[in-house]
Amino acid sequence: MKPHENLDPLVIAGKPYRSRLLIGTGKYKDFAETRAAVEASGAEIVTVAIRRTNIGQDPKQPSLLEFLPPSKYTLLPNTAGCYTADDAVRTLRLARELLDGHDLVKLEVLGDPKSLYPNVVDTLGAAKTLVAEGFKVMVYTSDDPIVARQLEEIGCVAVMPLASLIGSGMGILNPWNLGIIIEQAKIPVLVDAGVGTASDAAIAMELGCDGVLMNTAVAAAKNPVLMASAMKMAVEAGRAAFLAGRMPKKLYSGAPSSPTSGMISPAGSK
Amino acid sequence: MISVTINGERRQLDQPLNCAELLARLELSGKRVALERNGEIVPRSRFAAERLAEGDRLEIVVAVGGG
Numbered sequence: 001m002k003p004h005e006n007l008d009p010l011v012i013a014g015k016p017y018r019s020r021l022l023i024g025t026g027k028y029k030d031f032a033e034t035r036a037a038v039e040a041s042g043a044e045i046v047t048v049a050i051r052r053t054n055i056g057q058d059p060k061q062p063s064l065l066e067f068l069p070p071s072k073y074t075l076l077p078n079t080a081g082c083y084t085a086d087d088a089v090r091t092l093r094l095a096r097e098l099l100d101g102h103d104l105v106k107l108e109v110l111g112d113p114k115s116l117y118p119n120v121v122d123t124l125g126a127a128k129t130l131v132a133e134g135f136k137v138m139v140y141t142s143d144d145p146i147v148a149r150q151l152e153e154i155g156c157v158a159v160m161p162l163a164s165l166i167g168s169g170m171g172i173l174n175p176w177n178l179g180i181i182i183e184q185a186k187i188p189v190l191v192d193a194g195v196g197t198a199s200d201a202a203i204a205m206e207l208g209c210d211g212v213l214m215n216t217a218v219a220a221a222k223n224p225v226l227m228a229s230a231m232k233m234a235v236e237a238g239r240a241a242f243l244a245g246r247m248p249k250k251l252y253s254g255a256p257s258s259p260t261s262g263m264i265s266p267a268g269s270k
Numbered sequence: 271m272i273s274v275t276i277n278g279e280r281r282q283l284d285q286p287l288n289c290a291e292l293l294a295r296l297e298l299s300g301k302r303v304a305l306e307r308n309g310e311i312v313p314r315s316r317f318a319a320e321r322l323a324e325g326d327r328l329e330i331v332v333a334v335g336g337g
Binding site: 024025026027028031034047048049050051052053055063064065075077078080081090091093094095097098099166213214215216 | 276277278279296298301302303304305306309311313314329330331332333334335336337
């Protein structure tokens with residue numbers, strides 16, 4: 001398998017992507033750093049937020065989309081910061097208009113400003129409305145396998161359970177739940193939230209996730225561009241390891257890697 | 271004179287502008303923005319046709335960095 005030949009694309013809503021790493025664009029020092037990190041990550045899909053324009057600000061101030069043009073990247077508008085289904089739906093309608101009819105979106109409805117844990121009830125409600133309106137919904141959710149299944153049944157194009165809380169960098173706290181979600185899902189499963197460092201991303205991919213979405217792990221690294229490149233390699237390595245199929249774990253094997261025959265004779269013997 | 275709310279701020283307009291005229295006045299002409307009026311999307315193609323009315327609630331949004 002040679003991933004660079006794209007024999008193993010990530011397919012979302014029928015469209016193939018070479019990269020299995022999706023990157024958020026928040027919390028960077030400036031747009032130049034955002035772009036440098038996105039380029040180093042190899043990501044093709046980048047999330048953006050939709051916010052009120054700052055009326056009265058210098059109209060010549062650069063905009064994010066000048067640094068990440070929609071012609072080059074698949075922009076994934078996301079509803080982070082929304083606490084109700086209604087706000088999330090309105091935000092994505094605005095996003096679709098803003099991005100000229102682009103209908104691939106990330107739905108995220110939060111339930112609590114401290115933990116940023118998702119409100120799955122409102123997430124399910126918003127997903128129903130958005131799917132009915134023709135949106136292709138990639139949905140952030142908890143790692144509850146039943147909710148994940150219901151989101152798939154509603155018609156979401158990808159289900160994105162948390163590995164741990166948003167921005168926590170705690171890594172993958174419940175690989176067993178993720179495993180159940182991956183096993184049952186017929187749509188792509190992407191870990192979204194909780195990745196802290198490269199090994200977390202690799203573990204997610206080794207579990208069989210189809211991709212990983214992250215923001216803080218890159219943006220809050222001391223060197224975000226270097227971390228973006230580390231994440232690219234981790235996702236590729238984890239994917240390759242998953243496809244290769246790891247050896248089973250054993251407490252001990254009694255089977256060394258070198259031949260047991262043909263040893264030189266022990267000192268003192270003939 | 272009409273009064274409208276734009277992004278949560280109350281503003282007085284000396285005449286009932288249409289959406290395109292409002293965006294021009296806010297120096298947002300030609301910028302990539304989306305507009306919601308009283309909870310409903312106003313498509314770009316209708317900016318010139320939709321005239322604001324007393325009490326309108328408008329949301330004008332852009333894409334910004336986010337996860």
